[in-house]
Amino acid sequence: MAAAPGDPVGYFRCTSRFWMGVIAISIGYFAWAVFLPSTIPYENLGQFGHFTKYLVDSHPKLLYNGFWLAWAIHIAEALYSIKLCKTKGITDSSVQRRWFIQTFLFGIASLSHLLAYKPPPKKQR
Structure with missing residues (x-):
């Protein structure tokens, strides 16, 4: 919904679906790594999985605090x-x-x- 020209009262612009998807997947993966790290298939995620495994094993407090931050x-x-x-x-x-x-x-x-x-x-x- 966009406002009529010259009428800011109802101005609203929806975020692009691309960014909605990227952010939803990122936050979801972040939550998964923080709350259920034992269920992540690290070996199937390549380098990203190895990096996540390193963070989960070596810096769990950082992940937890980063999630809430x-x-x-x-x-x-x-x-x-x-x-x-x-x-x-x-x-x-x-x-x-x-x-x-x-x-x-x-x-x-x-x-x-x-x-x-x-x-x-x-x-x-």
């Missing part, structure tokens, strides 16, 4: 998206909620669309 960053980005919506004149609460959810799930891939948005200048009377 990634989610903390997504939460911070999502909260910032609400502030950015208000700053850019996007006042519709359902649109703000969509930005919040999309940015929470896909991070900077979503937030970059909002950061790039230039609202039309306000008319002076």
